[in-house]
Amino acid sequence: xxxxxxxxxxxxxxxxxxxxxxxxxxxxxxxxxxxxxxxxxxxxxxxxxxxxxxxxxxxxxxxxxxxxxxxxxxxxxxxxxxxxxxxxxxxxxxxxxxxxxxxxxxxxxxxxxxxxxxxxxxxxxxxxxxxxxxxxxxxxxxxxxxxxxxxxxxxxxxxxxxxxxxxxxxxxxxxxxxxxxxxxxxxxxxxxxxxxxxxxxxxxxxxxxxxxxxxxxxxxxxxxxxxxxxxxxxxxxxxxxxxxxxxxxxxxxxxxxxxxxxxxxxxxxxxxxxxxxxxxxxxxxxxxxxxxxxxxxxxxxxxxxxxxxxxxxxx
Amino acid sequence: xxxxxxxxxxxxxxxxxxxxxxxxxxxxxxxxxxxxxxxxxxxxxxxxxxxxxxxxxxxxxxxxxxxxxxxxxxxxxxxxxxxxxxxxxxxxxxxxxxxxxxxxxxxxxxxxxxxxxxxxxxxxxxxxxxxxxxxxxxxxxxxxxxxxxxxxxxxxxxxxxxxxxxxxxxxxxxxxxxxxxxxxxxxxxxxxxxxxxxxxxxxxxxxxxxxxxxxxxxxxxxxxxxxxxxxxxxxxxxxxxxxxxxxxxxxxxxxxxxxxxxxxxxxxxxxxxxxxxxxxxxxxxxxxxxxxxxxxxxxxxxxxxxxxxxxxxxxxxxxxxxxxxxxxxxxxxxxxxxxxxxxxxxxxxxxxxxxxxxxxxxxxxxxxxxxxxxxxxxxxxxxxxxxxxxxxxxxxxx
Numbered sequence: 118x119x120x121x122x123x124x125x126x127x128x129x130x131x132x133x134x135x136x137x138x139x140x141x142x143x144x145x146x147x148x149x150x151x152x153x154x155x156x157x158x159x160x161x162x163x164x165x166x167x168x169x170x171x172x173x174x175x176x177x178x179x180x181x182x183x184x185x186x187x188x189x190x191x192x193x194x195x196x197x198x199x200x201x202x203x204x205x206x207x208x209x210x211x212x213x214x215x216x217x218x219x220x221x222x223x224x225x226x227x228x229x230x231x232x233x234x235x236x237x238x239x240x241x242x243x244x245x246x247x248x249x250x251x252x253x254x255x256x257x258x259x260x261x262x263x264x265x266x267x268x269x270x271x272x273x274x275x276x277x278x279x280x281x282x283x284x285x286x287x288x289x290x291x292x293x294x295x296x297x298x299x300x301x302x303x304x305x306x307x308x309x310x311x312x313x314x315x316x317x318x319x320x321x322x323x324x325x326x327x328x329x330x331x332x333x334x335x336x337x338x339x340x341x342x343x344x345x346x347x348x349x350x351x352x353x354x355x356x357x358x359x360x361x362x363x364x365x366x367x368x369x370x371x372x373x374x375x376x377x378x379x380x381x382x383x384x385x386x387x388x389x390x391x392x393x394x395x396x397x398x399x400x401x402x403x404x405x406x407x408x409x410x411x412x413x414x415x416x417x418x419x420x421x422x423x424x425x426x427x428x429x430x431x432x
Numbered sequence: 433x434x435x436x437x438x439x440x441x442x443x444x445x446x447x448x449x450x451x452x453x454x455x456x457x458x459x460x461x462x463x464x465x466x467x468x469x470x471x472x473x474x475x476x477x478x479x480x481x482x483x484x485x486x487x488x489x490x491x492x493x494x495x496x497x498x499x500x501x502x503x504x505x506x507x508x509x510x511x512x513x514x515x516x517x518x519x520x521x522x523x524x525x526x527x528x529x530x531x532x533x534x535x536x537x538x539x540x541x542x543x544x545x546x547x548x549x550x551x552x553x554x555x556x557x558x559x560x561x562x563x564x565x566x567x568x569x570x571x572x573x574x575x576x577x578x579x580x581x582x583x584x585x586x587x588x589x590x591x592x593x594x595x596x597x598x599x600x601x602x603x604x605x606x607x608x609x610x611x612x613x614x615x616x617x618x619x620x621x622x623x624x625x626x627x628x629x630x631x632x633x634x635x636x637x638x639x640x641x642x643x644x645x646x647x648x649x650x651x652x653x654x655x656x657x658x659x660x661x662x663x664x665x666x667x668x669x670x671x672x673x674x675x676x677x678x679x680x681x682x683x684x685x686x687x688x689x690x691x692x693x694x695x696x697x698x699x700x701x702x703x704x705x706x707x708x709x710x711x712x713x714x715x716x717x718x719x720x721x722x723x724x725x726x727x728x729x730x731x732x733x734x735x736x737x738x739x740x741x742x743x744x745x746x747x748x749x750x751x752x753x754x755x756x757x758x759x760x761x762x763x764x765x766x767x768x769x770x771x772x773x774x775x776x777x778x779x780x781x782x783x784x785x786x787x788x789x790x791x792x793x794x795x796x797x798x799x800x801x802x803x804x805x806x807x808x809x810x811x812x813x814x815x816x817x818x819x820x821x822x823x824x825x826x827x828x829x830x
Contacts, residue, residue: 124751124755125751125754125755125758128755128758128759129758132759132762136762136765138602144604144605144608144771145771146771146773163604163607164604164607164608177633180633181633181634183787183801184770184773184778185770185771185773192629194629195627195628195629196628196629197628197629197630197631198628198629198630198631199631199633200630200631200632200633201632201633201634202632202633202634202637202638203634203637203638204770205770206476207476208770208771213625213628213630214608214612214621214625215608216624216625216628217621217622217624217625217628218611218612218621218624220624220628221620221621221624223611223620223621224607224611230586230590230592231590231591231592231593232592232593232594232595232610232613233524233525233526233592233593233594233595234524234525234526234594234595234596234597234606235522235523235524235525235582235594235595235596235597236522236523236525236596236597236598236599237520237521237522237523237574237596237597237598237599238521238522238523238599239598239599239600240599240600241600242600243577243598243600245600259754262754266750345450357454357458360458360461360462360465364465364469367465367469368469371469371470372469376469379468379469397574398519399516399518399519399520399574399575401516401517401518401519403517404516
């Protein structure tokens, strides 16, 4: 089980690497009547995914299918844009611009003396960055599941009771269990970042964020693992940990910064924010240490609250 | 009848556990998050920043010339942007020149802000921020993720435009920008776009922004969890010796597996309704919605049972199940970005699951499509149940 749980994020990293460019390249999907001129169709093909069909009826049939495809047919006075009615506004606007370009024969190309580009040359797309950071946070949740399921097993096998009668102090037992989780987390996170090609970063900063983010997951994993009587309770409780993680990511990405205060209590928010800045290359040591410090303080608070319960459950 | 009695017994046992209620609590938390953080109407306003190294009158004239006829620009309240210390590097893509900037202090910008309203619809379509210097523009663009433009005069007095990109834009996208941004092309493109005849085949039949997240919540949070939960229930029974005890009773493997699945279906249906009813109200066709939710969870459970049947120890199956769950979540990307729907995504079971649930929530659902998907899920579930039954007969000994 442990091997699969470590492998799962790595395979996820490969999947992100595979699908992210496809999503970034996505503009509009066209179903085009082949009666339109070949120059018109060729211009569209430069910028969009184009499916050529034999007549207007075939285009209409294709547009009415479930996925988002916009049609272009030959009308009496010129091309006609055919839509189903449930397309996104962005897709329709983009389709109109592309159809206008095809009609006028205006195509882009090399930048000229009047127009050019400046660039930050940050090749990680916002989508890939967001998916990669969410994956790093998810790894910590999966690792906490690994720890808590292991503890349920040990509890059921009476290993914890057996450990209590050995000279090993409870703190050593807790540390040994946590260390496996932290090492697995570091290994999986680093390999995932390498797979994703996110290598031009400050590794010391990112490792600090990953380890501090692991703290809260490990503490919660201990409480869940020790208080759960079976696998279902443990895996269900870990699902509960997913909620603040997803909420933190969504609030950070989708809402106005004024709303971020609503998730300040969540260590995942600070981890997401810190890792985002590190990957963007805008993080300074001061802010990384501040975010890590906030996570440590929140984790310490949770630990103090749970300490009595952990001690009792370890008996 | 035997199956029903068995289900009731299993439900009673499950309701004694903490997990049974936790699912409902989680559904309630998710509901609160959806209601608080996901707006019903999304404001699709693009944001751009500009630095114009020209006299003020020229800028005013540019705003009027570029957009005066097509729409209307209105001055809004200045926008405050708080900038942190940062080291920023950017390049001129034509000359390859590298610019390195280092800002050690925090800075608060008050950016002059203009709203652009479309002439035809009157909708607020974009917001333009005007920076007072190139440094401010670069810092604000990097911090706020705004596309930005620099306008300068060259030695001959001609205006030159430079668009500041982030670097992840594809060549296709850059070509598109050069075509659209070229001032000479703009009037012709605008005219061609305005003259394009548009035909709409279907009536407007869409979910609002908040409602559109419901299929994701139902399929991913409730449906797919069924895979894990049903195996967790089997694991408990196996480790407690209950399965061995049951092998002495006349109960069949199929009844045993189905009774477990039915408990998961109950939890999933209640959780789904807890989220759906407050958000959607009376709009969905619940006669279609309820069987679809049940079949989505049934198929997930059957897939879970089938995958776990390949492991001698059920606990070992957990890692693989998590991996499968993650892979099955991928069609969510296609659901969020409808233009991205490659064939391999459409072939995954979660794609039709999401589409079918979405259809049941629409004001005018395509009943034929929903029934077709439900029929498909029923047949595939039966197939996996039959297959799993054969495998578990040996491994569980029921």
